[in-house]
Amino acid sequence: MIKVAINGYGTIGKRVADAVAAQPDMEVVGVSKTKPSAEAYVARQRGYPLYIAEMSKRQAFEDAGLEIAGDVTDMIKHADVVVDATPGGIGEKNKKLYELYGVKAIWQGGEDHEVAGFSFCSSCNYSEAKNRQFVRVVSCNTTGLCRIIQAMDERFGVGRVRATMVRRGSDPGEIKKGPVDAIVLNPVKVPSHHGPDVQTVLPQIDITTMAMIVPTTFMHMHALQMDLKSDATKEEILAIIEKHPRMGLVRPGTGITSTAELREYAQDLGRPRADLYESAIFADSIGLVGRELFLFQAIHQEADVVVENVDAIRAMMNVVDEAAVSIEMTNRALGFTAI
Ligand code: NAD
Secondary structure: OEEEEEEEEHHHHHHHHHHOOOOEEEEEEEEEEOOOOOHHHHHHHOOOOOEEEEEEHHHHHHOOOOOOOEEEEHHHHHOOEEEEEOOOOHHHOOHHHHHHHHEEEEOOOOOHHHHHOOOOOOOHHHHHHOOOOOEEEEEHHHHHHHHHHHHHHHHHHEEEEEEEEEEOOOOOOOOOOOOOOOOOOOOOOOOOOHHHHHHHEEEEEEEEEEEEEOOOOOEEEEEEEEEEOOOOOOOHHHHHHHOOOEEEEEEEEOOHHHHHHHHHHHHHHHHHHOOOOEEEEHHHHHHEEEEEEEEEEEOOOOOHHHHHHHHHHHOOOOOOHHHHHHHHHHHHHHHHOOO
């Protein structure tokens, strides 16, 4: 069993912990928090050993009735791989610790590419992650872009990509973030960081992105255009998406035209936390003008990177040779079937 520690048990960390615990070849050896919180109680309920970033906070945890197994350093000593899901910028500071203990580590998209020197997306560059000590799983938006661009590039060749991201203002539990009543250009300047971030995984792609944030908490929406290098039909594109293990079609028959209805659908399907690990591509939005492809895809920011972390662990430990096999194992363990 691969021993996995989760440093930073928040929005992403708690999902990665549950996804790891569900895998037949992995176990959670610990999760870490900075202060007592609802998530710390969830960790206890799940049976994950709870570690803390600073021992000076031990009393606060004990006062809350939360048993502490030790500090983050103790946790790392038990792990083959640490998934660092601390807030952006903090993960980089933890690098020295991972180097000191010679443990493998995975960072998230809030950190720069340079922290690991290698950025990962399961369906794009799984093999290149093999045996690495450090890997960064790209952000939720970049993951969504990489999946569809790589799939189209592999089949038709992709020239220019232009994408606009309409991003959620905050995650559902973040009561102090906004906007409440604004559409915020984020950033005002073009390009946004997403295009260059895609190029850390797919350097050959000519991509320019724009982004804004809006008052919603569930999912980002991408308006995507790409120039294909060879002729394609809508039926061929639908078939590629349908077969892809990390993309799903929002079918016209569902009547779904919004993220709100998608959340309802995910809940009704019985997805834990209403999580959509796959990119949700609106079948009716797929259109071709000559060789120019248009589509809308919704990306569940809290979920799509979770399954990528699981595959990254297998690649770094070099226990599963092929991306497709790891992806299938991860998906099956989480029990997700087509949306
Ligand atoms: P979060 O704030 O929800 O969770 C971070 C957790 O880390 C919190 O529980 C916090 O208590 C803990 N923490 C803070 N400092 C710590 C420290 N020094 N040691 C140990 N734990 C510490 O953050 P998040 O949204 O889960 O984001 C984590 C990373 O994932 C970031 O890089 C972010 O950019 C990336 N990411 C976030 C999303 C998203 O939509 N939330 C999507 C994709 C990637």
